[in-house]
Amino acid sequence: MEKLVINGGKPLCGSIDISGAKNAAVAILPAAIIASKGTCYIDNIPNIEDVHCIERIIENLGCKVSIKDNSAVIDSTTLNSYNANSEDVKKMRASYYLIGALLGRFKKARVEMPGGCPIGVRPIDQHIKGFEALGAKVTLEDGVVTAEADKLIGTNIFFDVVSVGATINVMLAATLAEGITTLENVAKEPHIVDVANFLNSMGANIKGAGTDIIRITGVEELKGCSYSVIPDQIEAGTYMIAAAACGGDVTVNNVIPKHLESISAKLIEMGAEVIENGESVRVISSKNLKGVNIKTLPYPGFPTDVQQPMSTLLCISTGTSIINESIWESRFKHVDELIKMGACIKVDGRIATIVGVDKLKGAKVEATDLRAGAAMVIAGLIAEGVTEVINIEHIDRGYPYIENKFNKLGADIKRVSYS
Numbered sequence: 001m002e003k004l005v006i007n008g009g010k011p012l013c014g015s016i017d018i019s020g021a022k023n024a025a026v027a028i029l030p031a032a033i034i035a036s037k038g039t040c041y042i043d044n045i046p047n048i049e050d051v052h053c054i055e056r057i058i059e060n061l062g063c064k065v066s067i068k069d070n071s072a073v074i075d076s077t078t079l080n081s082y083n084a085n086s087e088d089v090k091k092m093r094a095s096y097y098l099i100g101a102l103l104g105r106f107k108k109a110r111v112e113m114p115g116g117c118p119i120g121v122r123p124i125d126q127h128i129k130g131f132e133a134l135g136a137k138v139t140l141e142d143g144v145v146t147a148e149a150d151k152l153i154g155t156n157i158f159f160d161v162v163s164v165g166a167t168i169n170v171m172l173a174a175t176l177a178e179g180i181t182t183l184e185n186v187a188k189e190p191h192i193v194d195v196a197n198f199l200n201s202m203g204a205n206i207k208g209a210g211t212d213i214i215r216i217t218g219v220e221e222l223k224g225c226s227y228s229v230i231p232d233q234i235e236a237g238t239y240m241i242a243a244a245a246c247g248g249d250v251t252v253n254n255v256i257p258k259h260l261e262s263i264s265a266k267l268i269e270m271g272a273e274v275i276e277n278g279e280s281v282r283v284i285s286s287k288n289l290k291g292v293n294i295k296t297l298p299y300p301g302f303p304t305d306v307q308q309p310m311s312t313l314l315c316i317s318t319g320t321s322i323i324n325e326s327i328w329e330s331r332f333k334h335v336d337e338l339i340k341m342g343a344c345i346k347v348d349g350r351i352a353t354i355v356g357v358d359k360l361k362g363a364k365v366e367a368t369d370l371r372a373g374a375a376m377v378i379a380g381l382i383a384e385g386v387t388e389v390i391n392i393e394h395i396d397r398g399y400p401y402i403e404n405k406f407n408k409l410g411a412d413i414k415r416v417s418y419s
């Protein structure tokens with residue numbers, strides 16, 4: 001096993017490059033299997049465990065896949081199975097995209113129920129509602145989702161909740177449905193637009209991604225294409241928050257500043273300086289950041305995936321901050337770990353009240369999930385003394401080269417093996 005050992009208290013200065021977006025890549029790789037002709041060449045793929053997991057899964061289904069140096073080459077003409085049942089499938093949430101992709105390609109999918117971060121109940125009723133509306137028969141038995149249809153027929157689907165996963169999944173299935181599918185009350189996250197752009201590059205006809213309504217005119221087949229994944233909004237936000245927390249001056253490169261506006265706005269409200277410049281955002285911290293209130297919301301609101309890193313910053317900001325986590329019911333598992341380091345936080349259901357303290361102190365803490373892990377790394381960077389973060393396999397699922405990127409900015413983080 002490995003842990004991160006962080007010698008805290010060093011300001012962060014300099015610049016780093018942000019990788020391709022995890023939550024776009026883990027949808028685009030399954031989407032590639034819909035292509036029945038040609039090869040997909042996809043750049044800016046982040047080097048993270050979730051990507052390697054999807055790589056193994058689609059290889060198991062018969063695709064030829066090679067991912068090297070952030071580029072993926074996928075030949076899915078050899079795809080020969082609709083049955084996704086490997087251990088990897090159960091490990092990650094994004095394997096639910098195989099249902100939409102396989103249903104689109106073969107009109108049949110059998111996929112083990114996906115795992116993912118323990119951040120609350122993660123239903124897929126809206127995905128199922130969408131597939132059924134397209135004409136599929138869907139069953140969920142013993143943790144296995146089976147979906148099949150003689151043919152998929154376009155229709156109007158109004159989602160009851162705004163769901164990233166359901167929007168993408170139903171979009172995948174509908175690309176090859178007969179006629180027009182209209183999806184209403186959809187998610188508008190940057191990775192929704194990225195997946196739609198990727199599908200369009202393969203020959204799909206999708207309009208409206210990034211707005212509340214997506215219209216998909218079914219086509220007969222998808223073909224290979226060349227594509228580049230967008231930069232990771234959440235990774236960028238994490239480094240911006242770390243810069244503000246450590247009293248630094250950091251430029252994050254290879255970003256789309258528009259995707260970061262809700263995060264930039266909060267940092268500015270707290271007293272940090274945020275300067276956008278083309279494809280970069282520079283964050284200059286101030287000594288006295290003040291606490292703020294945050295409510296997590298679907299895009300363009302403040303992202304739930306940045307809530308945990310942000311809560312670490314609020315621990316050392318002056319005054320009282322209130323976080324309302326409106327997306328996930330159980331996304332405060334990192335709070336107990338922050339308290340071990342001297343934070344003053346009370347959680348009541350989906351509300352966390354944070355009273356700023358002067359400093360955090362190094363401690364042995366745990367990454368309870370992916371973004372909780374990032375929150376603990378930032379806590380270790382701020383803290384006096386040494387912090388050890390265990391269970392970092394969660395962090396490796398979503399943050400490429402985390403210790404290298406922080407060390408380039410002046411941090412002192414070592415990855416240490418232990419048994």
Ligand code: EPZ
Pocket residue numbers: 023026093094117119121122123124125126127128161162163164165166187304305326327328370371398
């Ligand atoms: C995606 O999860 C992301 N995961 C999550 O990122 C992210 O937190 C979430 O979107 C919200 O932005 C991936 O992209 C792989 P949802 P997803 O469907 O698609 C409810 C990270 O840290 N809901 O948008 O599973 C659900 O309970 C991860 O990178 C239903 O009720 O999230 C939640 O309250 C963690 N029925 C809300 O909608 C459904 O059928 C939003 O969930 C589906 C969802």
